[in-house]
Amino acid sequence: MEWLNAHTFLRVPARDWAAATLTVIAAYAVLSSVLRLICNRLDARARRTGHRFDILVTAVLRDTHPLFIALAALLAGSYFIDLPTRIANKLDHIWFVIIGFQIALWLNRGVKLWARDRLSTQTHATRNPVITSMTAWVLRFALWSMLLLAILANVGVNITAFVASLGVGGVAVALAVQSILSDLFASLAIGLDKPFEIGDFIVFESIAGTVQNVGLKTTRIRSLSGEEIIASNTALLKSTIHNYKRMSERRIVFTFGVTYDARAAQLQKIPDIVRRAVEAAGNTRFDRAHFKEFGENALNFEVVYFVTDPDFNLYMDIQQRINLTILEGLENLGTSFALPTRTIQLVRRDGEPVGPEELADRKSTGSSQRVNARASG
Template sequence: MAAQNDPALSDIAVPPSNLPELWQATASWFSIHSLQILIAVGAGILIYLALATLRQFGKRFNGRPGDTIGLSHVIGRAVSRTTHFFMALVSARLVVSYASPPPMVLKTVIFLFTIAAVFQAAIWAREIILGLVERKTVGDDIHGETLANAMGLIRLLVTVGLFAIAAVVVLDNLGVNVTGLVAGLGIGGIAIGLAAQGIFSDLFAALSIIFDKPFRRGEVITYDQTTARVEKIGLKSTRLRAMSGEKKVISNANLLQKEITSLHTLEQRRVTFSLGIIYQTPDEKADAIPAILREIVDAEEFHFINAGLVRFGASSLDYELNFDVPQPDQHDYFESRHRVGLAIWKRFKAEGIEFAYPTQTSFTAAPDGRTIMPYPDSVYIDGKRVSPLA
């Protein structure tokens, strides 16, 4: 192009040292490349409008609060967070070379585009991460305030982390040596992590409870020797109400380290009775005990599992009964066990089946070692002396 040999352009090739020279170089550029500048501006506006249309299209996939969030919703949400500053710089970067700008203008556009692209990438990454997290919690109103606090904290941590990385990238593109800065941030992060290790441990445990859902508020759980109803899941601790009425507070990290049994999802709950009868029970009555127990359970409209002799005790024949109580949330487990236990006691009493209790028999020996009856030589009945063996 003939304009490349223009003396005015040769002056533009050297960055002006002061504002008058910069103004003169810019004016010369406008006068020489006015048509190219107009075409570039028009193309830039079209690119900006296309990006704005794409941004508006992404808003359609955001969904409404409470809706099921899919990957399309997450991507649409990220696209809808595209900033106008980024769209304008993208348009300028794509068309600036066509207008043959002065080096200082080109360098400025590239620099601003780099900043806009880095921070826009951080915004997109934040929205994608938060969108994926919300996929695990949308429509879950069980945790209430805890979930809102957790999401606020996650948003803060993700935002600070991503924008800190973006700032480091921008500084590195400016030619700043960020090695010392990154090392300092790393050491500072380690120090803060060690100082707040317990807090972060409980915090991440709370997030694990919220997202993994091993149990929820209102459920009855058992851990160690405690059975309690979950009242509140906080960011540091979980509050429970024991069956005996006491309020229990346990840290989230400590709670997740235990074996937890949730009674909420049970369709039925197993009840076990251990029964001991005396060895003197007649054979036919000992044989009939499983059938008797089944009749009692069926009469109470519970689900009979099994019953039978399980061991020979020190002073009793030990039987075991297993049955299930359906819908344990609607039926009082303890009341059901009481009713069946009382029915067993009444039925055994009517059948003449005696419950065993610890007994001990003593044998008396003579001086020569012979076993003798532990009775006196004679007893009196109605005033008459009779033999004890009579």
């Protein structure tokens, strides 16, 4: 004790250095032990309850930077040393900066873990990372901005003019990157309104394909031919989008015609043949079948039915079965599908129609005249 009282280092008694050193060691040990105890308790509770919040808090606290504990211990020990007044008055500001940075690191880590957990737990049908990514980015930007402003205000800097200059600079930057911000807000609109999601089959303008990824600026679509199409989010929202993934059923309308030599009794039976064909195809709901009109070359029928599954290949299989059944039914009925035909009637100069015998005579006469002309030539 006499030696500690008699000797000094840097004008500070050795006993003060010893007290400060012991305080630093004790503070580091206590802070580390308390943090470890809290993490163990939270970890045990998280395993017992399985709550995501407990797991998140445990992961955040375990990510505490060791440098924070060391700096906190050094600051605690510095109170046992007679520091210059100028430095001693700054200790409170240093405490604020250290604690503020550690809290910011905790919150930043928490936002990262929340975003990763949310993206990993979303199913393929509902996964849309736009809102999660943008929310995480905005939270982290606001967090570090508030920390920076708080530190500047704590050390005595007038942040009013600084905030005003940031506002003016923000307006200038917004005007310079107007197109990028347009796509950014368009991605936010896609995430909130959800006109389509990852895995949906969409058609807009001349592009058709499956949505692979929705980004902050662009959306990637895998087309039917295999290539990846990259479209800006703004262009997507300006177009009319057909989302076939959300279609619960298909409404099918098709027509066919039979020949004009069909009798009325046969025409009356055709709607029943069509109805039985649709109902027997499976996964269908029959709506109507009618003799619609007298066409130019056929007696036209119109059929409407619903396929209760949106799968396109299934619809084509059903339509094929219906077509074959209708064809078989018309064959059994004694009629057939109409072919494009045209009847031409020839008349004389006096308006009387030309008969078949006269037409045959004219054909034979014309043929003999062509033969004589070739012989004379």
